[in-house]
Amino acid sequence: MPNVAGRFGRLGWLWLSVLVLVIDQASKYYFESSLTMYQQIVVIPDYFSWTLAYNTGAAFSFLADSSGWQRWLFALIAVVVSGVLVVWLKRLGRDETWLAVALALVLGGALGNLYDRIALGHVIDFILVHWQNRWYFPAFNFADSAITVGAVMLALDMFKSKKTGEAVHD
Known part of the structure; x- marks a missing residue:
């Protein structure tokens, strides 16, 4: 991607955010139309499966048992965060590609889950990581993965900034 700076x-x-959004929605559509609720398709025995689960809460089903108000709270938070991310992206300089990628990943993931929340009232999850039948990580989706990778990149950028006094650059 050529350096884009100046006024914009x-x-x-943002193409990366759109790509994350498209892959996220396409994968959710595929798994929702291919699986029944909580059905598991083992990919790697004892470690990795596809499944279908709906999450009305936030990460790790936080507030999932609430009466429905959380849908709009989390949607509002996603809209505000998305706006902040777009403004932040707009203000980045040419040499801040690492940070731009991180922000674009978080934005794409936030928009993917925001769409689910508004259109469906829940977020579709389909990735299940587990260890035998003893331990299960909460189901998640492509948007969650993009948010996590972007957040780790942001954290690395901050740690690098503290250590050297400047941000990670190209």
Whole structure:
């Protein structure tokens, strides 16, 4: 991707957010139309399966048992965070590609889950990581993965900034 700066900052990286959104929604559509609720298709025995689960809460089903108000709270938070991320992207300089990619990943993931929350009232999850039948990580989706990778990149950028006094650059 060529450097995009000036008036639009690094908004050229929004293509990555759109790509994350498209892959997220396509994968959710596929698994929702292919699996029944909580059905598991083992990919790697004892470690990895496809499944179908709905999450009305936030990460790790936080507030999932609430009466429904959490849908709009989490949607509002996602809208505000998305707006902040777009403004942040716009203000980045040419040499801040690492940070632009991180923000674009988080934005794409946030928009993917936001769409589910508003359109469906829940987020579709389909990735299940586990160890035998003893331990299960909560089901998640492609958007969650993009958010996590982007957040780790942001954290690495902050740690690098503290250590050297400047941000991670190209």
